[in-house]
Amino acid sequence: MKRSGAVKFPHSVQLFKFCQKVMMHQKGTKVRDQEVGSILNFNPSDCSHWKRGEKNVRSVFALAKLADSLNVETALIHDITSGAVDLDEAYFEYLEARHYKAIRGQTSEATGDEIKATRTRVLDFVQRVQQECEFQTPPLYLPEVMRTFAFISAQPVDMLDKLSRILRIKAGQYCIQYKKGELKAQTRMSMVKDLARIIFEGERGRFPEFGAQQARLLAYEEQIFVANLLLPRSMMMVELSKLDTRRNVIAELAAIFWVPKSLVSFQLQEIVCENLGVRVAAVSPESSVRRLETAEMLGS
Numbered sequence: 392m393k394r395s396g397a398v399k400f401p402h403s404v405q406l407f408k409f410c411q412k413v414m415m416h417q418k419g420t421k422v423r424d425q426e427v428g429s430i431l432n433f434n435p436s437d438c439s440h441w442k443r444g445e446k447n448v449r450s451v452f453a454l455a456k457l458a459d460s461l462n463v464e465t466a467l468i469h470d471i472t473s474g475a476v477d478l479d480e481a482y483f484e485y486l487e488a489r490h491y492k493a494i495r496g497q498t499s500e501a502t503g504d505e506i507k508a509t510r511t512r513v514l515d516f517v518q519r520v521q522q523e524c525e526f527q528t529p530p531l532y533l534p535e536v537m538r539t540f541a542f543i544s545a546q547p548v549d550m551l552d553k554l555s556r557i558l559r560i561k562a563g564q565y566c567i568q569y570k571k572g573e574l575k576a577q578t579r580m581s582m583v584k585d586l587a588r589i590i591f592e593g594e595r596g597r598f599p600e601f602g603a604q605q606a607r608l609l610a611y612e613e614q615i616f617v618a619n620l621l622l623p624r625s626m627m628m629v630e631l632s633k634l635d636t637r638r639n640v641i642a643e644l645a646a647i648f649w650v651p652k653s654l655v656s657f658q659l660q661e662i663v664c665e666n667l668g669v670r671v672a673a674v675s676p677e678s679s680v681r682r683l684e685t686a687e688m689l690g691s
Contacts, residue, residue, distance in 0.1 A: 398444035406457075406471045407442045409481050413461050416485075430460045448472070463488065466642075466652060479570070480577040480651075483554055487580075487653045494610045501607055509608050512601060513615045520620065529630070530649035531621055533582060537567075542597075543589060545582065547571040554581035557589060565589050576651045583620055587613035618658050621650045627658060 398404055407427060414422040428438025431453050440446035448454070449472055458465040467484050470476045476484070498506055524535035537545050548568045550556070554577055555569040567585045569578055590597075591613050595604055601612070622644075630647050634640050641659070645652045 400444045400447040402472050402474050403441060403446060403448050404444040405474075405478050405481070406448055406468070408478050409471055409485075410457060410461060412478070412482055413463065413485055417461075430457055464653075470652075476575070476577065479554060480575055483577045483581060484651055484653050487651065490610075491614070491653070491657055494614055497607050498611050501605075505608065506611070509612055510615055513612055514619055516598070516600065517616060517619045517623075521623065526623075529626055529647050533579060536583075536586070536620070540586070540590075542594070543567065543586065545569065554578045555585050557585045557593075559593075563594065565593070576645065576649050579649060580617065580621065580651055580654060583617045584613070587616045591616070614657070615661075618654055618661070622648050622654055622658050624658065624662060627655075628662075 410427045410430070411422050411424070414427065424442055425435055425438055428435070428441060431448070433441065437446060441448055448457075454468045454472065455465055458468045463485055467476075467481060471478075471481050501509075520536065520539055521531075523539045524531075526535070533545065537543055542563055543565045545567045546569070548571055550568070550570045553570070555567055558566040558568055560566055567582050567589075569582050591601065591609060592604070595601060627644060627648070630644060631640065634643050641652050641655045644650075644655045648655070
């Protein structure tokens, strides 16, 4: 008999699909339902109930086990089960975390002076953009940013596979299409990533201050642009000083600036590494705030 009616636990369905999608990405092959269920030692029946939303997976131990097995942040798993993010947004966060690690690997081939010079050029450019759109209090509203780039427009459309994409209208003219509906932090960041690709890759010639493109620093340039446009360091430090550090400050900052938590973690790690002179790969998001406070005390 065919089942009908609303799914009892829709967020659990999203969690199952996320786990399966991540496993397929990591293995590079199709993943059977039972392979997902085996993480939690589910029998075929339990696994089937989970997939259909008839079994609610919310135990902190189960969620921690899923996060550990998939090598993702536990907070991301909790966000899925609470409905804070949907499948596309969660998968975007997962890919971004991997992207950050890839950037660190690429920049390891560059010298400290090259990285510093690249960062300075991008930060100067971002500051000019923010001044033009009169960005003074968070969050940054993207329509104001888009108006500073006359050759780029934005349009909401029905999309199933991506949060945003670039449409080249004609030579030198672009439209960033984004997923129609409630604008989430991940969609905002995806749009700014597309903006960065247009500026630093497609239309780099319009901005001679960036110089010639260097493959090993291109991804870093774009990431610094995205992070500092949406989450300016000076503003983040001001807001951080107001927060109760006994709370989840990464979640608090993400809400204030309307950005994904992964972007807050990246920005905190960048600042910590600059202040303490440590390798980025050695700093975890959880320790970033504590290290940052230490650096501030040492500098005061």
